[in-house]
Amino acid sequence: MPIREATPGDWPRIWPVWHRVVAAGDTYTWDPDTSEEEARSLWTGSGKRVYVTEDDDGAVVASAYLAPNYGGPAAGIANAGFMVDPGRTGRALAEHVLAEAAEQGYRAMVFNAVVETNPAVRLWTSLGFRVLGTVPDAFDHPRHGRVGLHIMHRAM
Template identity: 60%
Template structure:
């Protein structure tokens, strides 16, 4: 596996799994019908440091972004988003990418990372906990899961 900084041309490979994951409506608090241009603007924004993971064949199988959670005196706390192509789930790609991004954020000068809205039923919760994130709080029923109904959104934090 190769993890590298994304280029604008990488979006064409990220979009299909980004769209598949978001349109499923199970793990991200983004509009399930987000059009491609809006998704690209969100994920590939100039303020984001975007990474991609290439598998052995050179195919892009995951991506992540890091950006300041807020500006000004709070700009030292990072926010991030992660997606692994569901066709490549269960291979340790998410952990590999998460460890890389956490180190990248630390080297970029961030002192902590926060996730503002992790769906409490998201299988990635186990990964985040194993990497030292702790749940600061849960907003009950804040996410309308397509099969489970209202579930909570967790706010996670980890010092870097």
Template identity: 55%
Template structure:
């Protein structure tokens, strides 16, 4: 598996799994019926943000975006989002992508990384981020409308770099 900066030519591959993940409504706060145009605008961030892809045997199996979590005086804290193609789940793509993006954030001079909305029932993601040194610094009760579990909490997770 290798990691590289995403190009506009990668968008169709990213959109294929992003659409599936978002439509399931279990892990992202994006509208379940997000249009391709809106998703592209959300995911393909402008500099100083970055978008990377994980490629395995020539196939895009994951993507991440890295950007300042806030503007101005809060821009020294990174934010990031990650998606792994469902067909590649359980192969370590998320872990390796997370480690790669943490390295990019350090290289870009960020002092920490913060996730603003980790769905509490997304136990695989919560466990992954904890194993990579993130801690839960906040909990927003019933902030996410899960399609089968009802209203569940969103976690704010943080890690110093």
């Protein structure tokens, strides 16, 4: 599936995926009732490069952003977020964003809050991320109750 940098006109096609993922309340720390306007700001805000994956019909099935995790002297550490339509996999997009981060000169990538029950933890570890620590009972999962949030890291 093609992966490309998003344009401002892609947001109406990103929003349904973003909304489905966040509204489920099981993988992101954002409020499931986040408005579309606030979601757009969170996903496409200042300093973020946004990517989309399209299926053969041109529908957006996944999106990611890439941005510095910190500022100033620590700006060489990246952060990224991924929204993948349920039932799809995001490995190709993950690999693409990691390659983009390396190309843009980032030294590493950090995920600040990965829900420990998120199936994507397996993807991230298979791509070289490791869990630096877990904040216990930090996330109120709709099915599993209170679960931890992993802080994950990978050098480029």
